[in-house]
Amino acid sequence: MRRILLSTAKIMISAALLYLALRKVDLSELFSRFTVTSLFWIGVAIAVAFLQIFVGVLRWRQISAVCGAPLELSRAMRYNVIGSFFNQTLPSAIGGDAVRLWLVARAGAGWRAATYSIFVDRAIGLIALAVLIVASLPWSYTLITDPHGRSALLLIDLVALAGGLGFLIFGALKWPWLKTWWGTHHIHACAVIANRVIFSGTRGPIVAILSVLVHVLAVVIAWCVVRSIAAPVRFSDVFLLVPPVMLITMMPISIAGWGVREATMSLAFGFAGLAANEGVNVSLLFGAVYFIVGAVGGLVWILSAEKAAQGSAPIGVPE
Secondary structure (H helix, E strand, O other), rough: OOOHHHHHHHHHHHHHHHHHHOOOOOHHHHHHHHHHHHHHHHHHHHHHHHHHHHHHHHHHHHHHHHHOOOOOOOHHHHHHHHHHHHHHHOOOOHHHHHHHHHHHHHHHHHHHHHHHHHHHHHHHHHHHHHHHHHOOHHHHHHHHOOOHHHHHHHHHHHHHHHHHHHHHHHHHHHHHHHHHHHHHHHHHHHHHHHHHHHHOHHHHHHHHHHHHHHHHHHHHHHHHHHHHHOOOOOOOOEEEEEEHHHHHOOOOOOOOOOOOHHHHHHHHHHOOOOOOOHHHHHHHHHHHHHHHHHHHHHHHHHHHHHHHHEEEEEEEOOO
């Protein structure tokens, strides 16, 4: 019942925010801007989205190897593509992570190693996103002149950055009691692994580059969407506005970020002096690109060996 209520709440949040955002959009005007060139740019966006998944796979393999859950490239790619489907269908922006965890654990890595690899991968991605936003703040402040927009951007990023740095500092603590409590034991273990990955002389630079590239590719996808409808938005605007929106969309309070992303993008465009309705247009098409990618992931899931064997072998009890 608790899960049903939580899912219902997320559906209502997505529906309400989408309704408020769509009030600013003339859908007939948006569709009238579609041409053959638009389809080309949407196709490029979809291709870049798959490239983004592949880059994420390369990072995940680096992290999972340290967690004791090594993955072959093809298997990791299949799991991430399948995860993109469940990100679109489960009532959470992190639903795909839960499915990836289940698949890795079922493949023989065990629940502990699988959970650690997913959790650390997500944490490092969040830290990289916060650092990227901090690094671009001087230019963001030039673009965003509204004091409320500046304050909101700074607050959101500082909270994310503080959480990420706090997580890493937590992993550096040597207090024995951290390993005696169940909750602190596992979180501390994940933080230790994150430190080991980030500050490794060999894996650290690779993971850092891949993490930043994942977020840059999200900007490129948004830029392709902008080009598809010939919106009067520069690439620099997209580069500065999309990462903060993605950071907010990571909050698991809606279905696949729908509603939250549109409302936030509308506000971000408005704070930057751009047309708020164009922010909603870009967000809708941005979400549509990931929906199409998720649909491909659904097909991969239906045809996968994991789907065929999902009830034939025991998985075990989580540690």
